[in-house]
Amino acid sequence: MRYLISEEQNKFLKEELDKSNFKNLINKLFEKQVSRGEQPHIDKMILNFFNIEEWSNEFGILIKSLRDFLGGEQSVKLTEELLQKTFKTDRYNFSGGYSFEFKVKPTDQEEGQMFVEVHILPDGVVDLLLTGNGITDLKEALNDQSIGFEIEGEVKEIIDEIFTEEITYRTGVVVDLETLIIQD
Numbered sequence: 001m002r003y004l005i006s007e008e009q010n011k012f013l014k015e016e017l018d019k020s021n022f023k024n025l026i027n028k029l030f031e032k033q034v035s036r037g038e039q040p041h042i043d044k045m046i047l048n049f050f051n052i053e054e055w056s057n058e059f060g061i062l063i064k065s066l067r068d069f070l071g072g073e074q075s076v077k078l079t080e081e082l083l084q085k086t087f088k089t090d091r092y093n094f095s096g097g098y099s100f101e102f103k104v105k106p107t108d109q110e111e112g113q114m115f116v117e118v119h120i121l122p123d124g125v126v127d128l129l130l131t132g133n134g135i136t137d138l139k140e141a142l143n144d145q146s147i148g149f150e151i152e153g154e155v156k157e158i159i160d161e162i163f164t165e166e167i168t169y170r171t172g173v174v175v176d177l178e179t180l181i182i183q184d
Contacts, residue, residue, distance in 0.1 A: 042062060042063065075171045092165070098155065115175075
């Protein structure tokens with residue numbers, strides 16, 4: 001389903017973001033999701049409707065509203081449950097030439113944040129088309145003196161995006177990658 005609003009309506013909504021009306025509107029949206037049998041969540045449609053950029057101040061208000069709606073303990077519990085699965089980059093169109101699986105181990109938490117250690121499982125690959133190397137073992141590419149640093153940055157970026165989509169949008173908790181471990 002798609003909603004069209006005028007620029008004037010959009011401007012009004014943006015002005016309302018700092019007011020309690022926005023939180024009430026978001027809570028009604030979450031209540032509607034629950035009444036349809038859905039887990040309350042944030043998605044791209046909601047971000048587009050309110051013209052909210054990820055990681056902007058407005059996004060912070062939105063994810064805190066989700067955390068508040070779920071309740072702090074429930075939000076953390078749901079985050080821990082979601083982090084127990086094996087994540088596969090092949091499921092996401094933003095993973096580009098990267099194909100790997102990873103597991104997550106929570107290490108610490110504070111309100112609204114979970115710090116984690118990410119373990120990349122063996123047999124991950126990256127397509128180094130631009131370097132002319134073709135498909136290369138991910139561990140080998142990460143250890144490469146000339147491109148390893150860039151590869152690591154891209155791997156972390158993909159993992160962060162997966163965490164945003166799979167965890168933050170569903171729980172309001174931000175997952176921070178503290179340590180990246182490549183398993184043999």
